[in-house]
Amino acid sequence: MVDWDVYLVTQASLSAGRTTDEIVADAIDGGVGVVQLREKDRTARERYELGLELRERTREAGVTFVVNDRIDLAQALDADGVHLGDDDLPVPVARELLGDDALIGRSVSTVEDAQEAASAGADYLGVGAVFATGSKDDIDDEEYAIGTDRVAAIAEAVDVPFVGIGGITAENAPEVVDAGADGVAVITEITRADDPAAATEALHSAVEQGR
Numbered sequence: 001m002v003d004w005d006v007y008l009v010t011q012a013s014l015s016a017g018r019t020t021d022e023i024v025a026d027a028i029d030g031g032v033g034v035v036q037l038r039e040k041d042r043t044a045r046e047r048y049e050l051g052l053e054l055r056e057r058t059r060e061a062g063v064t065f066v067v068n069d070r071i072d073l074a075q076a077l078d079a080d081g082v083h084l085g086d087d088d089l090p091v092p093v094a095r096e097l098l099g100d101d102a103l104i105g106r107s108v109s110t111v112e113d114a115q116e117a118a119s120a121g122a123d124y125l126g127v128g129a130v131f132a133t134g135s136k137d138d139i140d141d142e143e144y145a146i147g148t149d150r151v152a153a154i155a156e157a158v159d160v161p162f163v164g165i166g167g168i169t170a171e172n173a174p175e176v177v178d179a180g181a182d183g184v185a186v187i188t189e190i191t192r193a194d195d196p197a198a199a200t201e202a203l204h205s206a207v208e209q210g211r
């Protein structure tokens with residue numbers, strides 16, 4: 001069983017000088033359910049080295065560990081799964097390579113994409129960007145924010161679990177969950193927080209509030 005409530009996507013370059021290992025340790029203290037190794041600006045070798053630490057930490061804590069984009073890295077790190085976007089290998093290929101037990105996530109922003117990803121065998125979806133975000137280079141504009149009405153439409157259309165992502169804070173998280181998301185995925189609400197453990201706890205409370 002995966003705890004979708006609070007899903008941390010790592011990015012050291014957005015972590016106010018702290019290492020991703022420190023942020024993840026704090027998020028685990030705060031009760032994070034899923035950790036995704038992202039670190040877009042790192043080499044495969046650097047992600048692998050960091051991933052070894054995160055795999056150990058998450059395994060000890062019973063937290064789900066997912067690798068962004070790279071199926072090979074997910075395999076090398078014995079991760080619980082992989083998160084795939086439009087530029088990554090298709091879900092059925094990932095399933096073939098990782099097997100039935102792997103957790104395969106897919107990014108979507110429309111009802112049609114969500115239905116297609118679910119039909120292709122995705123175990124969960126990352127739906128967004130829900131709100132404007134400066135954390136992803138290719139979607140830093142207000143016009144790409146899908147809003148909570150789209151979240152609600154996707155909740156109506158598919159049965160697979162999904163997390164909202166993009167510009168989510170403890171303040172707006174209840175709205176995202178109320179619209180039908182199973183949890184919230186964040187980078188900066190945790191990585192930029194003065195106290196990442198407290199920020200994780202606050203997101204937990206916000207998710208509960210939205211239910």
Ligand SMILES: Cc1ncc(COP(=O)(O)OP(=O)(O)O)c(N)n1
Pocket residue numbers: 007009036038040068069083084085086087105106107108125126127128136163165185
């Ligand atoms: C949980 C979750 N949802 C969406 C994304 C975005 O994935 P993608 O569109 O492939 O973009 P990158 O993160 O790879 O830049 C995600 N990473 N996690």
Ligand SMILES: Cc1ncsc1CCOP(=O)(O)O
Pocket residue numbers: 009128129130132133134135136139165166167168185186187188189
């Ligand atoms: C990786 C990603 N995918 C869609 S929005 C986003 C960035 C989320 O970052 P933040 O939580 O800081 O808005």
Ligand SMILES: [Mg+2]
Pocket residue numbers: 068069083084085086087088
């Ligand atoms: Mg990707």
